[in-house]
Amino acid sequence: MPSTPKFLSLALLGLLLLSSTCQAASHGGDEDGHDHDHAEGTYEWVGTFELPKGDHTLTFKKVDGKYADPSILMSFMRLEAGAKFDDDLHKEQKEPFAHALEKTTEAVKDAxxxxxxxxxxxxxxxxxxxxxxxxLSELEVHSHEGHDHGRRDSHAGEKESMFVLLEMMDSKAETKFTLSIADTGTYAMITQHMMTEFGENYLTAAGGANVKPTDVSFPPVEVKTTSSSSSTRPLGLGMVLVSLLAIMGYLV
Known part of the structure; x- marks a missing residue:
C-alpha cells in the first residue's frame, strides 16, 4: 500500500490533469476566432464587397490536391451603399439559405x-x-422594410437574392466563374463554406487585381445547454473528491 504523502501527490496530480482536460474541452474555434461548429444546414460566411460595374472573376482552387467540396451554394444580395450584413440580415437570410440547400439536387433542378x-x-x-x-443585373437593392426575420414580402418583379450552386471541375486545378456587375454598388456574398477553403485570392477585378471584402461576418451560433451537461462535470469532480477523502481517511 503506498504511503500517504506519495498517494496524495499522485491524487493531486490526477486532479490537475482532469481540470486541465475539462478546460481544454470547453474552448474551441480556429485561429481567426471563428468557431466552425456553425448552425447546421445554413451558410458559414458572409463577405460584403464594394464592386464596380464590370465583369469580375471568382476562382476556386484545389488545396492539397483537392477541392474543399465538389460544389458550393452561394447567394448574392445588393445592399444599400456602404451597408454591412447586420444581425437582422443574418436572421432574415438563415431560413431561405437552409431551404435552398435542400433544393440543390439534380432531381429538383430537373423538376x-x-x-x-x-x-x-x-x-x-x-x-x-x-x-x-x-x-447580378436583376438584383434590387435590399431594404429592411417589409422584412421580418425571414419573411420576404418583395414587390412583384423585385429580386433581392440570387441562389447559385457552383460545381467544381475536378479535372482542373482551378474552377472559374464570371461575376457580372451591371451597377456599381455594395454586394453581399453568402456562402455555404468559408471562401478561403478554396484559396486566399478568390475574387479578382477585370484588370486582375485582388478584390477584398470591406466586411466579413458569420451567422450567430446558438449555444445550447442542458441540465445534464451543466451538472455532470461538478458531480464528477465531487465524486472524485469524496473518494479521495474516503481513501485518505482509511490510510490515516
Whole structure:
C-alpha cells in the first residue's frame, strides 16, 4: 500500500490533469476566432464587397490536391451603399439559405426546368459549371422594410437574392466563374463554406487585381445547454473528491 504523502501527490496530480482536460474541452474555434461548429444546414460566411460595374472573376482552387467540396451554394444580395450584413440580415437570410440547400439536387433542378420555373431562387437554385456567368443585373437593392426575420414580402418583379450552386471541375486545378456587375454598388456574398477553403485570392477585378471584402461576418451560433451537461462535470469532480477523502481517511 503506498504511503500517504506519495498517494496524495499522485491524487493531486490526477486532479490537475482532469481540470486541465475539462478546460481544454470547453474552448474551441480556429485561429481567426471563428468557431466552425456553425448552425447546421445554413451558410458559414458572409463577405460584403464594394464592386464596380464590370465583369469580375471568382476562382476556386484545389488545396492539397483537392477541392474543399465538389460544389458550393452561394447567394448574392445588393445592399444599400456602404451597408454591412447586420444581425437582422443574418436572421432574415438563415431560413431561405437552409431551404435552398435542400433544393440543390439534380432531381429538383430537373423538376424546375420541366416546370419552367425561374432559376436562381431559393426553390430553384441555378446550377453553374466552370466558365459560366453569374449575372447580378436583376438584383434590387435590399431594404429592411417589409422584412421580418425571414419573411420576404418583395414587390412583384423585385429580386433581392440570387441562389447559385457552383460545381467544381475536378479535372482542373482551378474552377472559374464570371461575376457580372451591371451597377456599381455594395454586394453581399453568402456562402455555404468559408471562401478561403478554396484559396486566399478568390475574387479578382477585370484588370486582375485582388478584390477584398470591406466586411466579413458569420451567422450567430446558438449555444445550447442542458441540465445534464451543466451538472455532470461538478458531480464528477465531487465524486472524485469524496473518494479521495474516503481513501485518505482509511490510510490515516
Amino acid at each position: 424546375c426546368v420541366a416546370a419552367k420555373k425561374e432559376m436562381g431562387t431559393e426553390d430553384c437554385p441555378m446550377h453553374l459549371e466552370d466558365g459560366d456567368k453569374i449575372d
